[in-house]
Amino acid sequence: MDQDVRRIALTGLAVLVFLFVGRAVLGSIFDDEGGARAVALVQRKLVRGGEAGSRPDPAAMSRASAQRTELRDTLAELLPRISYTQPQEFSVPEGASADLAYIQVLRREQQNLVQGARFIGKSVPLDLGMPVPNPTGLEEVRDALRALHVVQRVVSSALAADVAAVDSIRLPKGPRRRAKGGELVRTHAVEFELHGSPRSVHETLRAVVSGEPWLALDEVRIEAQNDDGTLVSCRMTVAAVSLDREQLTELEVLD
Structure with missing residues (x-):
């Protein structure tokens, strides 16, 4: 289960970096650090959430399952926003x-x-x-x-x-x-x-x-x-x- 969470988390990180890159670039150029901070925060949270430790107990498995569902829902919401559709x-x-x-x-x-x-x-x-x-x-x-x-x-x-x-x-x-x-x-x-x-x-x-x-x-x-x-x-x-x-x-x- 924690391997599934890690896979989804890393995929989510790649997608989120694409989504926020425009804001981060604008921020770095025009002294608005909000976009860059948002990317860094997402990265820290996703990496922490994807790390696999020792064999999880039932409570950890339950948390991992909830996190997996949350990440899936987030990706399902983000993908239509960044996926290009040719007019x-x-x-x-x-x-x-x-x-x-x-x-x-x-x-x-x-x-x-x-x-x-x-x-x-x-x-x-x-x-x-x-x-x-x-x-x-x-x-x-x-x-x-x-x-x-x-x-x-x-x-x-x-x-x-x-x-x-x-x-x-x-x-x-x-x-x-x-x-x-x-x-x-x-x-x-x-x-x-x-x-x-x-x-x-x-x-x-x-x-x-x-x-x-x-x-x-x-x-x-x-x-x-x-x-x-x-x-x-x-x-x-x-x-x-x-x-x-x-x-x-x-x-x-x-x-």
């Missing part, structure tokens, strides 16, 4: 050509984001960071459209926050996988560089982690671009996170 407008319609659908969505977003930015005196990379040549086949197109949705979320947030420019957008090669012995956590990441006032960058980051579906922030670096600190650059990685529910079931984390 219809960034999906391939049933029976449609994947290659053609990709071109149509890319052109739509270039019109909305690139031309829209120019209209208000901003700049966004023309290709939106998408791969050249275009992806082919259903799987490649689905991955590219997922990345394009991340781009749409970030660029829209940046323009709404009045950043001066989105300087670069880049897709790392291949989705990242974070799992022990499998693909429990899979991230589709996009790297961005933008610049503007500290307030505009702050508002961009806050909008990215506050929207739906939830996106994770990672590797955020902010640097002053002038002596008085009124202009900053921001490099960051933003990722859509998906969790393999079949593996969670196999690990007995979910029913």
Whole structure:
């Protein structure tokens, strides 16, 4: 039983760290330590709860069973909040050509984001960071459209926050996988560089982690671009996170 609790606790820790990472990053940048403290507190509690000691007595078994149920309930509540769901407008319609659908969505977003930015005196990379040549086949197109949705979320947030420019957008090669012995956590990441006032960058980051579906922030670096600190650059990685529910079931984390 205590091994089951430990397994669920460690899985819960991984999920919770993903959930709180955006808040922790914002806190470390803008002097709000609440998010970081929340992650540390969760980590201490989960690790303590997952440690296995000597053979438990009936009372310890009862407590472990209650804790296991509590952790399962917590995970069941958290998973829908962080698991990425691809919107219809960034999906391939049933029976449609994947290659053609990709071109149509890319052109739509270039019109909305690139031309829209120019209209208000901003700049966004023309290709939106998408791969050249275009992806082919259903799987490649689905991955590219997922990345394009991340781009749409970030660029829209940046323009709404009045950043001066989105300087670069880049897709790392291949989705990242974070799992022990499998693909429990899979991230589709996009790297961005933008610049503007500290307030505009702050508002961009806050909008990215506050929207739906939830996106994770990672590797955020902010640097002053002038002596008085009124202009900053921001490099960051933003990722859509998906969790393999079949593996969670196999690990007995979910029913």
